[in-house]
Amino acid sequence: MNVALRKPMTVEQFLAWEEQQELRHEFDGFEAVAMTCGTDAHEAIGGTLRALLREHLRGKPCRVRGPTMKIEVMGRIRYPDAFVYCTPVPADETVIRNAVVVFEVLSPGTSRTDRIEKLREYQATESIQRYVILEQDSVAATVFVRQGPEWNARALTAGDALRMPEIEVELPLSDIYVDAPLSPQDAEDQSG
Secondary structure (H helix, E strand, C coil), X not given: CCCCCCCCCCHHHHHHHHCCCCCCEEECCCCEEECCCCCHHHHHHHHHHHHHHHXXXXXXXXXXXXXXXXXXXXXXXXXXXXEEXXXXXXXXXXXXXXXEXXXXXXXXXXXXXXXXXXXXXXXXXXXXXXXXXXXXXXXXXXXXXXXXXXXXXXXXXXXXXXXXXXXXXXXXXXXXXXXXXXXXXXXXXXXX
């Protein structure tokens, strides 16, 4: 059997290569991975989340970005659906290396990556204090919080608030889903 072994790209090689591409790619530490297209629900959740965070962070040192801005974690490049960082960066910066809170909206094709691979990467990145995984088909989230060397997880549903003391923001979870096209049962659960 003739197997060709490829040498992995470095972060620097990936960033230079990606600048020449029309489509966005993440870097998994070895090679470029094309980003998939999102759904209406995915964009509704992410867009509403970013708008709410932008409003709550107005006048504060923290900023919300995503999904077209990159972060670097564990020698990998990721495009979270949203993230917050609190230190100044140059206006022409393309990669943020000190995110504080990171958000991913689950998609069927990315669920394993978001729940396992990215969780490990975000936990290994010292600046990240909170990782929020938002479900796409119901008002629900899993929140991972750094507490010293450990991480604690908590599930949230429609009646819960997403508390983020590290950025001084609290959002009712149902507010993030206000424009999301949910199934009739999920919409009923959200309102009642």
